[in-house]
Amino acid sequence: MSTVHSIRIPVHGFVEIDDWVRDIINHPVFQRLRRIRQLAFSEHLYPGSTHSRFEHSIGVMYIATRLYDTLAARNGPVIESSLGCDLKASNSRRLLQLASLLHDVGHGPLSHGSETLMPTRPDGRCLRHEDYSALLVSEEMTDVIDDHPVNRSQHNLRGRDIADFIRGRTLSAERLFWRELLSGQLDADRMDYLLRDAWHCGVSYGSFDLGRIVDTVTVVDDPRPDAPTGLRVAVSSGGRHAAEGLLLARYFMFQQVYFHHVRKAYDHHAEECLRGALRSAGLGDRLPAGETPESRRRFIELDDWVVFDYCRSNRMNVDSRALLEHKHDRLIYETGEVASPGDIARVDSLCDELMRGGIKAWKDDAAKDWYSTRDREIRIADDRPRGSSSALQASTSRPLSIVSSVVAKLQPSSQRRIFVPDADRKLAQELIERTGA
């Protein structure tokens, strides 16, 4: 009989876990997340934002299993008949729970701040943190996944199953359906990071009605004639405004927190310090690719503390000083939220001009799409007339962008900015004025 343990985390309070999850959490690969900050050096802007990927991962697991349990209780018969599965016999709940818990173990130091330093594959594509997560789960955690006694006696899951689920390489209709709860427009990952980051930053922008979304989540018929499973995750009409709230929270959080110009400046300094730390460790300019046990060991050793150590040991380095003394580069020029090709070209030439003038200028892009239409659209279930419901039939639905004029108006951000060292600000301004930009 498994014992129930509790972990208390901000936002959700007590989260209950069993022996198997506790053993995974206690594994060194997962414990490393305590040393990976969720928002890198955002504390220079929002002093409370020193939280880690550790608590976020537990939060995602908590929300994903709540969503699963609601859907299984409310729509179980429809799901079973459409996907040809038996939810009681299936290990899908456990798979979703563990994939949600482990989806971020592959983050490099500084979370997203290190993604530009991930190596490129031979086909030109960059590795992403999901690739590292999959690699670590399937290769470095077999002792607490494949070989764990609870798994062997009850679930028979492989680390590879969880890795495929995280990376979107699972070839099962049922698993593809549940994966929407981890990676979709209505997924547990973004629900947790918005609430958690807002809580730690002390801002209200990330608030939305999580309880209402969990309460109204449902399944609908996939309207496309070529739909593979016939089912989609959606919210009932009563949850429409909560779904709008989630999208708007995302928009505000990106504009006010994640893309804030001061935070972006510290991301730049932190990335340069990480680059210096990698060079000091003899790793070159890129994170280890993790293709061998030794390479994975070196990747696991890299965490935020490596960057802190580098800063302390290289105090005179300009980027270390920025982090140690709160002296960041300054925003000198920016386009509107939606930059046209002409705007982007202007930023490029302006930055070149500044560098020709001897100024160490650098560019940043704050690109994000708030909401995608078509395949990944959040669908709002149509209300059924009273007495017409069938336990084995999913509702029809409409896309949120058709129902909601607010959502239909959201435009993607493609803002570009130029930063320069504080000491060069005046000179840079003069140069920019001379160009007439």
Added chain:
Amino acid sequence: MDDLLRRAAFMVEIAHAKSQLGCGRLGKTAMQKLLFFAQEFSRIPLGYCFQLYTYGPYDPRVMADLDYCASVELLRVEFDPNSGYSILPGPKADAVITQRTQLQREFPGAIDRLLSEFGRDSARELELCATLVFAESVDPGPDISDLSRQVRVIKPKYSDHEIDVQISRLTSLGLLRA
């Protein structure tokens, strides 16, 4: 070249070439799958990273790029409740003419070959083809019947005949193992 403008220019090229083919509209699913084949078939490194969803290989960045192109009028994206989305070159498509020319120089004839092979396919056919190629890359079974069985499980709405026809075609193109 700026990465966003490079990808945007590629989308404009596809919309332009497809409109010249005169064989039906270009929808969002078709654009998504044509970009998948641009990387897998034409070997044009666009930087997309496709994952498998219930609706086939998909990268949300494609939709983000498409939204960007529509917002700055490089593309015109129209919606008809009956027929769905249509993507056409927009009034400001020439704003990325430099990037389009550079792409043509870098990959001469590649877009024409991509469109001549897949440009007349329906979105349904493209989705099946992309899923077959993706599924084989995930789990190359001992023979082609395993692939057919796997795809039938995740795409039950396609007939055996449809799957077999596309397997033969993709095998002859070198996109699946012989």
